Amino acid sequence: MAKLVTASQFADPDAAYLALVEARRNLSETQAAELDSRLVLILANHIGDLGVLREAIMLAKESK
Numbered sequence: 764m765a766k767l768v769t770a771s772q773f774a775d776p777d778a779a780y781l782a783l784v785e786a787r788r789n790l791s792e793t794q795a796a797e798l799d800s801r802l803v804l805i806l807a808n809h810i811g812d813l814g815v816l817r818e819a820i821m822l823a824k825e826s827k
Contacts, residue, residue: 767818 773779787795
C-alpha cells in the first residue's frame with residue numbers, strides 16, 4: 764500500500780497554487796464548492812488507493 768506524500772511534488776508550487784486560485788476566480792460560493800467537489804473526485808480516482816485516500820481525508824479533517 765502506498766503512503767500519502769505530503770511534501771510538495773510540484774516543480775513550481777506557487778504556480779500550482781495559483782492555478783487552483785484562478786480556477787475558482789469569479790465563481791459563486793456554490794459554483795466553487797461544486798468545482799472543488801469534482802476536483803476532489805477526479806484526483807481521488809487518479810490516486811486509486813483507498814488507504815491513501817483515507818489518510819488524506821483524516822489529515823484534511825485534522826487541519827481545521
